Amino acid sequence: MSFRRRTLSLPYPLIAITHNGVRVMFAYVLRRLARAVVTVFAVVTAVFFLERLNGNPAAIMLSNTATPKQIATLSKALGFDRPLSVQYLSFVKGLLHGNFGTSLQSGTPALQLVLGRLPATLLLVLTGFIFGVALAMFCVLAIQLTGSHALRNGLLVAGQVRQAIPMFVFGVLLVLAFSVTLHWFPSQGEGSWKNLVLPALTVGTFEFALYLRFMDASFGEQSHQDYVRTAYAKGNAPHGVVLRHELRNVLLPILTIIGFNLGGLLGGSVIIETVFNWPGIGQLTVESVNTRDFPVVQASLLVASLAFVLVNIAVDLIYSVVDPRVRIR
Amino acid sequence: MNVLVTRTERKLAQWRSAGSAPPGAARPRRSRLRPATSVAIVLLFLVAVLVIVVPFLPSYNPYAINLSVALEPPFRSTAHLLGTDELGRDLLSRVSLATRISLLIVTFALMLNVLIGVSVGLTAGYYRGKADTVIMGSADLVLSFPILILLVTIVAVLGPSAQTIAVVLGCVFWVSYARVSRATALSLRSREYVISAVTQGASGWWVIRKHLLPQVVPQIAIMTSFDLGVLITVEASLSYLGLGIQPPTPSLGGMISDGQNYLQTSPWLCVLPSLVLLLLIGGVQFMSQRFTSEGQQSRGMTAT
Numbered sequence: 001m002s003f004r005r006r007t008l009s010l011p012y013p014l015i016a017i018t019h020n021g022v023r024v025m026f027a028y029v030l031r032r033l034a035r036a037v038v039t040v041f042a043v044v045t046a047v048f049f050l051e052r053l054n055g056n057p058a059a060i061m062l063s064n065t066a067t068p069k070q071i072a073t074l075s076k077a078l079g080f081d082r083p084l085s086v087q088y089l090s091f092v093k094g095l096l097h098g099n100f101g102t103s104l105q106s107g108t109p110a111l112q113l114v115l116g117r118l119p120a121t122l123l124l125v126l127t128g129f130i131f132g133v134a135l136a137m138f139c140v141l142a143i144q145l146t147g148s149h150a151l152r153n154g155l156l157v158a159g160q161v162r163q164a165i166p167m168f169v170f171g172v173l174l175v176l177a178f179s180v181t182l183h184w185f186p187s188q189g190e191g192s193w194k195n196l197v198l199p200a201l202t203v204g205t206f207e208f209a210l211y212l213r214f215m216d217a218s219f220g221e222q223s224h225q226d227y228v229r230t231a232y233a234k235g236n237a238p239h240g241v242v243l244r245h246e247l248r249n250v251l252l253p254i255l256t257i258i259g260f261n262l263g264g265l266l267g268g269s270v271i272i273e274t275v276f277n278w279p280g281i282g283q284l285t286v287e288s289v290n291t292r293d294f295p296v297v298q299a300s301l302l303v304a305s306l307a308f309v310l311v312n313i314a315v316d317l318i319y320s321v322v323d324p325r326v327r328i329r
Numbered sequence: 330m331n332v333l334v335t336r337t338e339r340k341l342a343q344w345r346s347a348g349s350a351p352p353g354a355a356r357p358r359r360s361r362l363r364p365a366t367s368v369a370i371v372l373l374f375l376v377a378v379l380v381i382v383v384p385f386l387p388s389y390n391p392y393a394i395n396l397s398v399a400l401e402p403p404f405r406s407t408a409h410l411l412g413t414d415e416l417g418r419d420l421l422s423r424v425s426l427a428t429r430i431s432l433l434i435v436t437f438a439l440m441l442n443v444l445i446g447v448s449v450g451l452t453a454g455y456y457r458g459k460a461d462t463v464i465m466g467s468a469d470l471v472l473s474f475p476i477l478i479l480l481v482t483i484v485a486v487l488g489p490s491a492q493t494i495a496v497v498l499g500c501v502f503w504v505s506y507a508r509v510s511r512a513t514a515l516s517l518r519s520r521e522y523v524i525s526a527v528t529q530g531a532s533g534w535w536v537i538r539k540h541l542l543p544q545v546v547p548q549i550a551i552m553t554s555f556d557l558g559v560l561i562t563v564e565a566s567l568s569y570l571g572l573g574i575q576p577p578t579p580s581l582g583g584m585i586s587d588g589q590n591y592l593q594t595s596p597w598l599c600v601l602p603s604l605v606l607l608l609l610i611g612g613v614q615f616m617s618q619r620f621t622s623e624g625q626q627s628r629g630m631t632a633t
Contacts, residue, residue, distance in 0.1 A: 042470070050487065160365075164611035164614050165603075165607055166562045166565055166606060168565075168566055168582070169565075172603065173603060175589075176600070264475045266475065270570065271570065282478075286570055289482075289485035292485075297485060301478055307475075308475045
């Protein structure tokens with residue numbers, strides 16, 4: 001990790017706002033981005049070669065009944081008949097121009113296709129994420145402020161049961177309950193806010209379970225700290241200690257989890273989009289995988305991993321702004 | 330003043346009992362089973378019955394197609410206790426076989442992960458130097474991708490099959506094992522007994538095998554119990570997407586995906602595999618919780 005957590009309680013200046021701090025931060029972002037680009041490039045290259053190792057892509061794209069002549073024609077049209085090194089060079093050249101090749105199915109540029117699906121994915125993921133985190137925060141605060149064991153145990157068990165159900169199973173069960181039986185919400189596609197409810201609920205309850213557990217554990221850790229005891233000893237009311245002293249320390253480690261989780265969600269919405277036929281990147285990826293549309297698969301892998309990296313960089317930066325003890329090196 | 334103190338004390342005591350035990354004050358061990366553990370045992374027992382006993386039933390046949398009894402609801406006949414799917418195949422048999430296959434794949438993948446992670450991590454931590462940089466760099470590389478889309482891409486490129494999914498799952502989740510093993514090796518390599526072994530001419534391999542490996546085993550065991558649930562979920566998800574086990578071999582994810590087409594008329598096609606998946610993952614998860622909390626407890630004790 002590029003972070004050093006200072007345990008000394010010296011008053012470190014907020015590094016992000018000093019002149020040098022901006023430079024350090026900028027260098028840090030550049031370094032992270034450079035590493036991300038290298039990794040993504042490495043993976044895209046690996047995918048390129050694996051794809052070719054697996055046989056002639058043209059043959060894979062066509063059905064089993066295709067004649068060798070048809071395969072040869074398609075190979076020639078798509079450039080698969082050239083030597084591997086030449087193919088790779090032109091592939092890399094295309095990458096540097098932001099060109100992932102055109103979709104073998106629709107003929108539109110792959111990257112454009114993927115980016116066109118981005119808003120739908122963002123809408124779904126962010127709605128679910130915000131709903132889940134807000135609900136988890138509300139519940140954890142309710143637990144802390146009421147101090148009720150029954151509430152805490154009940155919520156934690158509910159969260160655990162939810163975590164034991166995979167995303168797609170939960171989605172299918174929701175469809176069964178709310179579309180097939182109750183006819184409240186549509187089960188497929190995109191359109192009005194009603195279409196968003198079930199997929200967002202699937203994502204949201206998953207997030208809720210995740211953050212409930214982490215926030216609860218974090219509160220459990222904080223409650224033994226000396227500063228909490230001091231705050232109580234000074235005569236603060238419990239709700240004051242929880243809201244003003246503990247909460248901000250509880251939220252700090254949660255930020256790190258948000259980075260991983262939100263980044264992963266952006267790429268991992270594959271399942272949920274397939275269940276609800278939601279026209280996002282995930283659904284596009286699965287479609288392209290099934291039709292062997294490799295340029296599109298590669299482009300969506302790239303977009304998903306870049307989103308993942310960007311979210312993590314953003315979280316690291318927010319971390320250093322929120323918690324001045326954390327310094328970027 | 331007195332009032333304030335008592336209120337504070339009461340509050341603190343309340344939080345303490347809500348969270349883990351305060352440092353230094355080791356709580357007496359309860360011999361009673363915790364509710365989560367007993368639930369886990371019940372769930373896993375049901376799964377065990379499904380996997381072990383069901384294949385011996387006379388009606389067991391996961392592949393026999395009989396269109397005349399297609400889409401039979403559960404509990405109608407003894408021949409098909411839990412009903413049949415759209416091709417008239419016995420659901421109970423199919424669910425049983427699917428669970429068995431899933432467990433086989435996941436166990437293989439988990440062992441592969443542990444093997445890669447532990448050997449790589451111990452090597453990196455013990456030898457340091459270039460090997461360490463390279464290994465931990467590649468670990469970061471694996472971590473810098475959203476895991477599911479990476480899996481989908483790899484499986485898509487290699488062509489979906491049970492073997493592919495077992496190997497691919499086995500090569501993606503090793504990072505946490507490598508990290509833990511490396512950290513242990515780093516902290517142990519300068520201990521007196523390790524140095525003494527080295528001065529007596531012990532080879533690196535010997536030190537790793539005799540001194541480092543036994544120390545990581547408990548931690549790794551706890552982690553596998555957690556990862557087991559994760560891997561089952563991922564395998565089922567990939568099969569649901571059609572990228573895992575291929576038909577006609579049954580898989581829990583694949584059965585749910587097929588059943589979705591009959592959600593209106595025959596919801597049990599989806600509900601049954603979902604239920605089994607829930608039993609399986611829930612059981613593993615509750616069980617792993619027991620291990621993790623115990624592990625933390627014992628770790629806390631050695632620290633104090």
